[in-house]
Amino acid sequence: MKISGVDIRPGNIIEYDKGIWRAVKIQHTQPGKGGAYMQVEMKNLIDGRKTNVRFRSAETVERVRLDTKDFQFLFQDGEMLTFMDKDTFEQITLPSDILGDAAAFLQDGMDVVMELHEEKPISVQLPDQIEAEVVEADAVVKGQTASSSYKPAILDNGVRIMVPPHITAGTRVIVDVYEQAYVKRAE
Structure with a gap:
């Protein structure tokens, strides 16, 4: 299915330059002179290369269905x-x-x-969020305010994330897989 270059959205899979690419980030730009264009950061799904391409509204690309x-x-x-x-x-x-x-x-x-x-x-x-166990967490530094102080912790899979001060070793937490960030304490 052909779509206009300015209709590309993050997550779209498109065929470009004899490859299959996923749009990662987009930025719509409308300069004072000339036509508007879409600046698209893309990642090749076959070999992992990244590229930035400008698409004008008159250009069309083939949207691929996976x-x-x-x-x-x-x-x-x-x-x-x-x-x-x-x-x-x-x-x-x-x-x-x-x-x-x-x-x-x-x-x-x-x-x-x-x-x-x-x-x-x-x-x-993968699922967006998974449950993991904190195996190591730094001690809370006295005098830090609780509003914005996060401390480093290591999960059972070896990934290092930042967690709130009340999280200790042995605590099960919910983690965002793609952001590699603490979401909440597991129930």
Whole structure:
């Protein structure tokens, strides 16, 4: 489906320069002279390259529809991740860099959504939030105000995040996977 260059939104998958790209950030610019354009930061879903492109309103791009399938994460073997199709029970192995920084949040048995283009896996989407345990948290510094003071903590998966002063080692917390940030204390 063709769309105008100024209709691109973050998250859109487009075909550009013989590749499949995801729009990461957009900025609509209307200079005093000349026509408006959309500055789009894109990430190549095949090889991970990033680029910035200007699209004018007269330009059109092909918007790509990706198929999505439910998979379950089974295990990690070195740099390779093994997933199982929840419908056919077929297993697929992918490099861990397909997930980027989010790979640290994978948990055995976790349900994920895999995006496929022409039956080839392009990306893996984890749940937005997961539950993790704080294994190490710095002590609270006396005299700091509680309103904006966060302290560093390390989760059971080795990821370092900032948490409120009342969080101690052994506390289970909800973490935003893609922002790598504390959301709330787990119930």
